[in-house]
Amino acid sequence: MLDAAPATSGLVCRNLSKSFGPVKVLRNINLELRPGSVLGLIGENGAGKSTFNNIIAGVLSPTEGQIWLDGAPYQPHSPSDALDRGVALIHQEIRLLPGLSVAENLFLGRQPVRAGRIDRAAMIEESAAVLAALGVRLDPRRPVRGLSMATQQSIEIAKALLRRPRYVIFDEPTASLGESDAALIFEQIDRLRARGTGIIYVSHRLDEIGHLADGIVCLRDGQKVADWPTVPVPKQELINAMVGRAFVFQHEAPAPHRAKVALSVRDLGRAGAFRGIGFDLHEGEILGLAGLVGARRTDVVRALAGADRADTGEVRLDGIPLALGTPRAAIDAGIVMVPEDRKGLGLNLDRSASANITLPWEAGLARGGLVRPHDVERMGRAQRSRFDIRGRMELAVGAMSGGNQQKVLLAKWLVRDPRVFIVDEPTRGVDVGAKMAIYQIIRDLAASGIAVIVVSSELEEVLGLSHRVLVMSEGRQTGILTRNEATPTRVMALAVGEPTRRDILQPTG
């Protein structure tokens, strides 16, 4: 039975529910989004935020409930149907084709045609206009390859805006951006709001939500558990609503490390990427790698893990020189790296969580050349309880929420204890509770004597976790600070490359 249509403009959901088979993922969600406002949507991993967004954007259909759009019933059958009705979803993952130009990416699959031919001039003109409206200075004819993540994310936004949506959903748009790049996205959202666009904004960074949202809704286990029509809301109140109990988010200092040097790095460099990297990492020490997006932190850890070659320098593990540029040598020496891009490099989303975890260890599990499903499940179950993974280990990892995928990724590389553990952006897209769990995992590894390197774009995270922080700026090591020295101001000063500040402040692009 249909309820009476709401007279007001905006996006209105009534009793929205969604089940996957027997599993109820959303229950009776009631929610309203006004034009020209930003609704912050928060909740733990697996709370149902993306499922909700996917329903609004026509990716999924609800099992029950109704939606109205500006007073008219709204039941999108597909994302393009939703776009036709004025609703766009901007995904967290960037899906641009690097070889094509900015304009070609913007118009992919729907190029303007004139007299039977693609109207390039119109395409470039419209691209320039939509980019300008977002405040992005960029030649639409240049290829996407080589553009920063923040710029690529802006292009994704521009792509959605070409269809002139009245409602835009952002599902963790800043997850792959550093703090300063995220500011660019906030500006764009402010512009959209000022033009009357209604926005749903999902993020695990509660400071962002506090900064952007006009109202906040919290989901937990598929239900709306709190609704704040006005801001500000104390951060602790948001956390408590997400977690469902009083929960204090605070960093514990790591246990003191040992005196013995595990990894020593001298003058490590790779042409065109980074140079002059040098440090000693002790047993049980956590070294944070801080810097802005583009500082080349990932390139440095990839070289340490043998994923990329290095042109100069030396790496010693327990005093023994390490053959550089081969992952095998690094793994044999006990250096393990968890990559930052869990969907691209880290996990096979179509395979089960257990199969993902056992993949690197299959040789050891095999008996008579065969890996028995029973052993895969056993190893999966063991890691599930050690890492408190929520979700069914025998189902495809792709159906797990983002935070649980991240835990599966860590679990995969920690079946055996490594000598040196490197982790790149360990809590991207992870909720507060899971974050604390991951920090505890990292602190415990260090306390057991493992040397740890953590790359993170979240300043609070690097500062909270590390014994020392190595700061990089544009491929150079600009300083190493102890835990006491590493204030946000000092780290940021080094991250923008203090000595050559002028270079950094020029617009790039």
Ligand SMILES: Nc1ncnc2c1ncn2[C@@H]1O[C@H](COP(=O)(O)OP(=O)(O)OP(=O)(O)O)[C@@H](O)[C@H]1O
């Ligand atoms: N296709 C599917 N089949 C079965 N279960 C699914 C499917 N898609 C999602 N789920 C389940 O629905 C629940 C909600 O997932 P959803 O992705 O909406 O969470 P989320 O709030 O976006 O989490 P995150 O913050 O980690 O992104 C999870 O338990 C997830 O495992």
Ligand SMILES: [Mg+2]
């Ligand atoms: Mg999600």
